[in-house]
Amino acid sequence: MKAAGPLSEGDKRRLVLRLVARLRCAKCEHPYDPHDFTLVHSWQDMWVLSTRCRHCNEPCHVVIFMRLDAELEPQAELVTDLTPEELRDESQRRPITLDDVLDVHILLEQADGNLERLLAG
Numbered sequence: 150m151k152a153a154g155p156l157s158e159g160d161k162r163r164l165v166l167r168l169v170a171r172l173r174c175a176k177c178e179h180p181y182d183p184h185d186f187t188l189v190h191s192w193q194d195m196w197v198l199s200t201r202c203r204h205c206n207e208p209c210h211v212v213i214f215m216r217l218d219a220e221l222e223p224q225a226e227l228v229t230d231l232t233p234e235e236l237r238d239e240s241q242r243r244p245i246t247l248d249d250v251l252d253v254h255i256l257l258e259q260a261d262g263n264l265e266r267l268l269a270g
């Protein structure tokens with residue numbers, strides 16, 4: 150069994166990809182294409198992604214909290230359909246340092262804002 154410890158960046162990316170691949174539009178229930186998700190922001194174990202339904206054009210925000218349980222597979226909790234105000238509240242749960250912001254900008258630049266490329270990296 151794998152030793153418990155902080156999730157690696159690779160683990161996080163795999164978790165995120167697995168989760169978004171299961172999502173359906175809340176409005177029309179059309180499945181989302183994981184390729185359409187973009188990473189809006191990430192702070193340590195919390196990632197914010199957004200997409201727009203290809204079918205009905207409904208915007209969707211996804212906040213994913215990731216944690217590693219010593220006994221279990223890596224777990225991730227998914228929160229969707231937040232308003233921009235709620236997203237702002239979520240972001241205030243943790244202090245955001247300049248380094249975090251720079252990290253995200255660098256990641257997004259490398260991936261052209263495309264989550265699939267980011268996850269594949």
Ligand SMILES: [Zn+2]
Nearest residue numbers: 174177202205
């Ligand atoms: Zn839809």
